[in-house]
Amino acid sequence: MTQEQTSNQLTLSGVSKTYGSIAALSDVSVTFEGGKIHALVGENGAGKSTLGKIMLGVETPDAGALTWQGKEARFSTPAQANKLGLVGISQELSLMLDRSVLDNLSIGRETCIGPFVDDRATLKQAQRVMDQYEMPLDPRARVGELPVADQQRVEILRALNQEANLIVFDEPTARLESTEARKLMLILRNLADQGKAIVCISRFLEEVLSVADTITILRNGEYVRTNSASEETRASLVEGMTGAADKGQFPPLPTVDQGAEPLLVVSGATTKGAFEDISLTIRPGEIVGLSGLVGAGRSELAHAIYGAGRLEEGVVTFDGAALAGHSVSNAVDRGMALVPESRRDQGLFMNRSILENVSLPYLDRFMGWLGLAAGREVAQVKTFCEGTALKYGELGDPVSTLSGGNQQKVLFARASLGQPRLLIADEPTRGVDVGAKRGIYDLIVGMASEGLGVLLISSEIEEILGLSHRVLVLSRGRVTAELVGDDINENAVMAAAFGAN
């Protein structure tokens, strides 16, 4: 081991981190070395991002120790980690889009003479960094006008425009075209060759296998193994990431009448930058699972079907009639209901009452001679809240007083109040405690048993496996697999999700 490699070595030993009652990381030990690209892989929620944040001082571990360059390192803020040369490039770029490349590179690191910024020296320094790492950019260009790949280079250069010995990349290629992604990998290799430790968090397994020297697998916050990349295959990684699937936590699915007229037919649905050429069919009583990674275009597709998002090409036929000039109120009137992905941002009015939250889309049903007929509204809302086993004090309580699982049930009560024919459930158990999930699963299966078609979107693969009659897997906006019956298994879904083109 060369001197340089030892000096840029970060060791985490026995690191644990819990958020509330959820263990994001438990007892993870791993060493990152200078001169190498070290990839972290795992499913959503496996703890890779948490690990990255701990290395950068964004999060402080509850237990465990960090050793950097042979010495124990203690830091609790990103600034302290930065001083030690530990820097990160996050998935979301944090640039000043209205300012020049130079301004972005040198903010906080200007060369100064007294209180005045020495523009020429600052420019020279930025130019030197660009030359050293072979990422030439026009320092005068406005960052907002650059393509995403160049913006990312600005972000990387900003990290390098200071002492940077270990760099954590969180999903660096998620937003890049494949050719740009390859170029970025060359940059990563170049940085590693200069002795820096490169940590790469990625969900694209092919990419990881081709570029990384070392791969560490995490699952449910636990360390699985670290291996050299040459010893892993895609199959071995998928197996390591998923482990054994949990059975028996789901209610039995109703049988689907395959001869029934389809309820929803989508053909050739395309919206550039979101999804391409999607076709799918849902029959009454059928639950169709839409799987794929976050950002694969699942929610965009669901919103397009529901009339809330753009549909550039393709036809959506619902209940035998093509939907044209589609809008949300049209979808609601014709019998679609959506349980959106984020209940806080897209679903609920937190400081309004349960009553108002449940009845909002269907107020026209409760119109009386003087405004709303409160009696009928309360009676109906009560019936459907009880139908979802919602636990509440009074209908007038603000929904902010409910637990996550019960807030989700408010959305299900709203959906069922409309007595819809199609339910679109986007991440229905996100942020719901493990114990409360079964209640939500029962609701979904119960609605299917009553003859509703269900489009289920979930990042939790067990949910897709346990609740779907049929599974469509999306990767980068395209359907990469359609699985039915016995063909639905974790490996097949994961393999398709991680993007075989």
Added chain:
Amino acid sequence: MMNFALLFRNYGILLVTILLFVILAVSADGFATERNLRNILDQQSMVIIAASFMTIAIISGNFDVSVSAVFVTAPLFGLRVENMTGNVFLAVAAALAVGLLMGAINGFIVTRLKINSFIGTLATSFMFFGAGFLVSSRSLMRPESDVYRLIARSRFLGLTSATWIAIAVVIIATILLSRTRFGRNVFAVGGNMEAARLAGVAVNRVQTTAFLLLGVAAALAGVLNSSRSISAQPSDDFSFVFAVLTAVIVGGTSIAGGQGAIWRTTTAAFFLAFLNNGFNLLQIDPIWQRLIEGAVIIMAVAVDTWTKQRRA
């Protein structure tokens, strides 16, 4: 689960107003007389009319600075029509129609052009003030018919017609906000626009309607004002909107939208009127009045912010 801060936020203004009333009734001679209270009701009627619908606009998530301009300009159009036709009914209709049109312009600029409501209505304020100078030829206008003064100054059961109109407006606005689909949609749009959209609420239509109603209300207030003074004069005086906004904000309507109530705005308007009236009766320097009014606004907003932080 009502904690103290939330309780204070909801009923604090009522408590404080009653307290102030009692203090003034005891300490200020001439405060708790029928005549004085009738005067306060009459004087506050215009602010209350505009503030009721300003409350709805702010709950829906938008400011409207242009109520001053509508307040000043709409009656000028009304008087122009009155001078031409001699018909008071037509004059009022014209003034309200101008208010409606101005509200439509505001709604278009904010919901379609996506311009921040504060900036957008500041800009339209200047345009509306300008229209006032044009229609009045820059001069004071008077009604020709003696009937015009009766709009605000008729008396019924001891109260002026302006007071009765304000009472009717408050009742209509309250029903609209708390008992109709529109009212629910207003809270939804201001509380969480994306969730409202995904629930099928026509977000732009709701916000535009709020502007339309506020435009008509401000025009109505302007007509009453011109009827009370039997004249109207072009100006670019922004003071009316400040009085209106003060009542809405002191009444605890959340400036972020999604929260508020007409009765609290109305109560706050009386609180501010009592304060003003009491200081005059006690012959306290008006400078103090301003200082205290400023402090009251800061307190009202602080309570709103604190209760929000507690729940976050």
